[in-house]
Amino acid sequence: MAPRQTADREGPYVLRDRTRASVFGAIVTKGPIARSEIAQLTGLSQATVTKAVAPMIAAGYVAEQEGSSGGRGRPRVPLHICPERRFAVGVKVTEREAVGVVVDFAGRVVAGGRVRLESPEVPEAVAGVRRLVRQLLAEKPEFRERTFDLGVAVGGAVDLDRKVLRASPILGWQDVPLGTLLEERTGLRTVVENDVNALAVAEQWFGVGVDVPWFAVVTLGAGVGSALVLDGKLMHGARGAAGELGHIVVEPGGRQCRCGNRGCLEAIASEPAILASIAEAGGPSGIDIEAAVGLARAGDAPAFTAFMRAGVALGAGIATLANLVNPARIVLSGEGLVASDLLMGSLRETFAARTLLPADAYELITRPLPDEAWARGAAAVALRDIFTGPLEESPNRPLRGAGSSLTP
Numbered sequence: 328m329a330p331r332q333t334a335d336r337e338g339p340y341v342l343r344d345r346t347r348a349s350v351f352g353a354i355v356t357k358g359p360i361a362r363s364e365i366a367q368l369t370g371l372s373q374a375t376v377t378k379a380v381a382p383m384i385a386a387g388y389v390a391e392q393e394g395s396s397g398g399r400g401r402p403r404v405p406l407h408i409c410p411e412r413r414f415a416v417g418v419k420v421t422e423r424e425a426v427g428v429v430v431d432f433a434g435r436v437v438a439g440g441r442v443r444l445e446s447p448e449v450p451e452a453v454a455g456v457r458r459l460v461r462q463l464l465a466e467k468p469e470f471r472e473r474t475f476d477l478g479v480a481v482g483g484a485v486d487l488d489r490k491v492l493r494a495s496p497i498l499g500w501q502d503v504p505l506g507t508l509l510e511e512r513t514g515l516r517t518v519v520e521n522d523v524n525a526l527a528v529a530e531q532w533f534g535v536g537v538d539v540p541w542f543a544v545v546t547l548g549a550g551v552g553s554a555l556v557l558d559g560k561l562m563h564g565a566r567g568a569a570g571e572l573g574h575i576v577v578e579p580g581g582r583q584c585r586c587g588n589r590g591c592l593e594a595i596a597s598e599p600a601i602l603a604s605i606a607e608a609g610g611p612s613g614i615d616i617e618a619a620v621g622l623a624r625a626g627d628a629p630a631f632t633a634f635m636r637a638g639v640a641l642g643a644g645i646a647t648l649a650n651l652v653n654p655a656r657i658v659l660s661g662e663g664l665v666a667s668d669l670l671m672g673s674l675r676e677t678f679a680a681r682t683l684l685p686a687d688a689y690e691l692i693t694r695p696l697p698d699e700a701w702a703r704g705a706a707a708v709a710l711r712d713i714f715t716g717p718l719e720e721s722p723n724r725p726l727r728g729a730g731s732s733l734t735p
């Protein structure tokens with residue numbers, strides 16, 4: 328078994344073992360890759376890479392490419408992740424449902440499922456996640472035998488070290504020890520992360536964030552969120568609330584936001600806000616977003632104007648983000664992209680008018696992703712935790728209580 332690595336206890340959570348994380352990251356995203364190439368890619372010395380890789384190989388997480396010349400431990404022998412060595416579960420929790428996936432150690436989705444939540448209350452969500460985890464792990468014996476980690480993605484500010492959801496306006500939760508509750512109920516070591524951050528981790532490793540050290544993810548839907556990867560590092564902020572793009576003010580004195588302020592981007596450009604704008608302008612009320620999109624496409628003035636207004640607000644908000652941190656690529660995603668044909672014109676126009684650099688200095692792309700992508704992001708966060716934490720497989724606590732029934 329791999330020796331426990333010395334943790335960087337001074338630094339923020341994600342920097343617990345930066346060396347091993349970057350070596351693991353290089354092998355996951357670029358493998359098969361030789362030690363010398365990992366050294367080049369990460370800026371680490373070849374000796375450091377060789378030292379970091381040894382326990383990974385000993386524990387069976389990484390292997391040398393068969394048939395390669397050079398002998399064991401030689402710098403030019405390509406290394407690859409052993410995907411079947413260990414699995415992780417990722418779950419995205421919303422007010423209506425929990426969506427989950429099992430990923431292998433290379434981050435590939437190997438199973439998926441979802442459960443409806445009867446209410447957005449904490450006990451119902453915890454019970455729902457437990458049901459979902461049990462359902463997913465029941466699919467294959469190797470999932471039950473080799474899954475020890477659960478990543479959970481939720482909207483809101485998260486205290487990673489304490490595994491506490493500090494505040495989630497969208498779920499109406501405050502100071503919920505979600506990680507501890509789920510560890511007790513599932514027996515899996517649990518990490519909780521902001522949902523947009525989780526999506527950004529998945530993009531950074533497996534998606535459009537690979538090889539882009541400066542990028543941002545902006546999500547549209549029930550809320551508006553963002554995640555920032557700056558110089559290759561995901562920004563959490565001092566208290567887990569970095570990237571709260573939805574709560575920057577774009578219409579001072581405007582509509583009340585659920586955070587308590589007025590005129591927040593989310594109070595204008597989220598789906599509920601667009602529906603409210605339509606109703607306020609004399610359009611129908613009580614319709615859903617698909618109906619609103621249909622009306623706007625058919626030329627209905629209140630609906631069309633509401634989407635235009637949302638696009639202007641988003642353009643202004645995203646320009647602020649661009650001016651502050653200068654990402655090379657800005658990825659727009661989320662279920663709100665169903666209306667991208669209505670939003671993007673005014674969004675791009677406002678963005679171009681408000682950025683200091685010419686708009687083409689930023690690559691602004693839309694990227695519709697399935698619900699499952701968020702759950703995969705949550706699983707990627709669990710993998711990140713394995714890469715940075717101890718390689719031991721047994722969770723921090725012994726399996727007990729309800730959790731033991733997960734591994735019949």
Ligand SMILES: [Zn+2]
Pocket residue numbers: 573574575584585586587588591593594
């Ligand atoms: Zn707000």
